[in-house]
Amino acid sequence: MNKQEYIIRQIARTNKKGFENYVVTRIWHLLDDLDIKFMTQQYVKRPSGFALTDLYFPQFQLHIEIDEPFHKHYKVEDDERELDIINAIDHELERIKVIDDIVVLHKRIERLVVKIKSYKKAHKQKGKFKEWNPEKEFDLSHLKKKGSFNLEDNAAFRTIKDACNFFGHHYKSCQIALITNKLNPKQHLWFPKFYKNQDWDNQMSSDGKRITEKCNNPDKRQKHFDRITKKPLDRVTFPRVKDNLGFVMYKFKGIFRPNLTESNLDQIIYDRITCEVKIV
């Protein structure tokens, strides 16, 4: 998807919401900078659960909330476990309060636009501004030099195949959820789904530190349990999530180790042992 298509799709998500569409398009058009990425209606983690921020600039970890006179609260759908929810606890949050005076509203938006431009300038001066490039979004080759990546790097792959090949495989296609890490044979690469599916009902705790795995298929349960207990390998974990446009990706969430003490035939517990994975 190129920038144009991406932008149109992001903005289309604000349609049916008059003020939100107006404020989001005004910020975007006055910002007028194709190097800056934005997302609309981004799910974020809050102490009280999940929330949506109306506009998110990931390069600056800046969220905008548009406070409308009659603001609708969004229902988080049942498939929330599939969502790409951002941990935004240390992110900045700006509010644009919509009032019944368009001149004042325009001034508030202008101030915000000036602020975002100044952020870009400051990031550039510090050499930490990365231009938005949709084609390189899933290109993690720059991380190879570093020799590892961690949760902060927001590493994700579009497909399981891409992830496997990054870790030393040579697949043309691959749909397996558990596979050896060629870079470290003592680990598995794991691509779990955190929503109920055919054989499994897996869940990640809201703090991201524990995964509970349930096997719904009685024919497989014992065999699976025996395999884990016999050879409890650490799992480099990339859950399947959907970005806010509905595109699937596999996003790194840490390395998890089977917790045999707390596991039983009904459910297997995995605890996060590190947020970093070596890629050499």
Place this chain on the structure above:
Amino acid sequence: MNKQEYIIRQIARTNKKGFENYVVTRIWHLLDDLDIKFMTQQYVKRPSGFALTDLYFPQFQLHIEIDEPFHKHYKVEDDERELDIINAIDHELERIKVIDDIVVLHKRIERLVVKIKSYKKAHKQKGKFKEWNPEKEFDLSHLKKKGSFNLEDNAAFRTIKDACNFFGHHYKSCQIALITNKLNPKQHLWFPKFYKNQDWDNQMSSDGKRITEKCNNPDKRQKHFDRITKKPLDRVTFPRVKDNLGFVMYKFKGIFRPNLTESNLDQIIYDRITCEVKIV
């Protein structure tokens, strides 16, 4: 309705249409001028019938059409006779062709914005730029000095009462469709509906020069016909139309005279005799 509400509502009409919303909001936000009025999806008369232009700047009689790769053609609904359709034959039409290159698209929009700004400047220099003022839109007092108005003036009233009082009555409310013109007792003021309603099915020809009036109520038909033939007064005609946000107004369409030669009990014909009405 203030400007903010008006703007949000006009833009909301472009929602669900990704590219149209993007281009319209970009033109509007970059134009950044609250003295300029715009309308979205304005019905215009074409030689072949009616059409919608995506964006219309009435102060400059400039229409913008956004040519999308997959442009949907709008179905004109059955209630088209109630629409405020603009005769746009001598208006300017600009096309913004949406292509799959956002940098080029942005340049095309920028050129258009520069053009509109230059129009405003030129109009101002000639002293013919009237700032957009929603509160004065239906205030026709400036026409009183001129002593008359014509089709070009786009004169319209929000209510029948306002129109009657402009022509010398002193009503607090009024719903009558035919009433004496106090400024010229040889004329009637007429507020017809050009869509089928309880007793009537009236229609205006597409060139705006002839009205055909049919009475659907057999009990009233003869009496109505006798009244017209006995006293065929000219009619200062303000059909009921809806603007593109659905608000009713009564818009001047000329003075019509009963054409007794061509009329009969089934239908009465009125022909436009002048496009101008005296208001002194």
